[in-house]
Amino acid sequence: MNFDYSPKTQDLLARVKAFMDEHVYPNEHRFEAEVAEGDRWQPTQVMEEMKAKAKAAGLWNLFLPEFEEGAGLTNLEYAPLCEQMGRVLWAPEIFNCSAPDTGNMEVLARYGTQEQKDTWLTPLLKGEIRSAFAMTEPAVASSDATNIQSSIVRDGDEYVINGRKWWTSGANDPRCKVFIFMGKSDPDNESRHRQQSMILVPADAEGITIMRHLPVFGFDDAPHGHAEVDFKDVRVPASNMLLGEGRGFEIAQGRLGPGRIHHCMRLIGLTERALEKMCHRLATRTAFGKPVARQSVWYERVAESRILIDQARLLTLKAADMMDKVGNKAAAQEIAMIKVMAPNMACQVIDWAIQAHGGGGMTTDFGLAQAYSWARVLRLADGPDEVHRQSIAKMEFGRQMAPA
CATH class of the missing domain: 2.40.110.10 (Butyryl-CoA Dehydrogenase, subunit A, domain 2)
Incomplete structure (x- = not known):
């Protein structure tokens, strides 16, 4: 397995990082303020402004492989870009790479008739609906x-x-x-x-x-x-x-594979940011005469966080690589494994980040409470842990019991 990023991915990754630094992080509070004003269910002006800038910068529909409307990236190439977008919960929409639209666009691109594509896929790809x-x-x-x-x-x-x-x-x-x-x-x-x-x-x-x-x-x-x-x-x-009557399960399996791995990619980015916040908080607070970071329990938790995140990233990259090379069906066990591992990893690391922030971690001031809520949701969304573990075990028994 070679997970070195291609020159194309390296270029796009640098551009996405620069866009996040210049436009997204500085506007987090503005986005929250606009949502809080008036009708919370209306689109925000700041989001629409950033979407126009992302489209102009060529950072649009990066998720969509194989089709001319997308960037032509493989799952492996898209992974680090998706991770960067995931560092802010609502940022993927800026690049027209947010769920459930990504999964729905892939369904229409793969299974839709030309009429269905013209009516629904085209405006979705343009970000109009x-x-x-x-x-x-x-x-x-x-x-x-x-x-x-x-x-x-x-x-x-x-x-x-x-x-x-x-x-x-x-x-x-x-x-x-x-x-x-x-x-x-x-x-x-x-x-x-x-x-x-x-x-x-x-x-x-x-x-x-x-x-x-x-x-x-x-x-x-x-x-x-x-x-x-x-x-x-x-x-x-x-x-x-x-696609035709009776094909719903077939479509669901084609849709949920990429959807599951995208969730994991975004969660890794969200958790990386939680770890950054944790380390900063620990290094700048003093308790019992020394920085909180020097309390032994926090060395252990920070180290374990680094291990957990990197484990999740490597397994996600492996799943992405298999999806590209042998297809979603052959990569089913790896997809199921990351769908269990990534949300559980995120819940643990974000929970430690909340603990490091004390009472502040439970407020909306640091974004950690909402990050935890989203990580916890993903232990259920696109299939609960228990179903994925059952699938993993069945496939493992099949592999172990197969004739030599």
């Missing part, structure tokens, strides 16, 4: 996606959609114009993995109701946020079906 992914349901254990009960029923030239979804990130955003909706189109199919389909649902379709926003440990993540959404007899054209 945003999107949401409606999969998880409050009434069932959605860690097993075959439990999903929402229905997609053919009626002539239309499909009729019914169901209640939640944790539909971005649905509160007025720029959200389309949902990718997963539901059952063939509930009696003998294959549990052929019962589901995915379909494009315009956000302004009649019958859609945003029930409420869902806070995460008290944070509403405005103006993006997460929502519970009700779909009641929503009608869309039959041409909105993605």
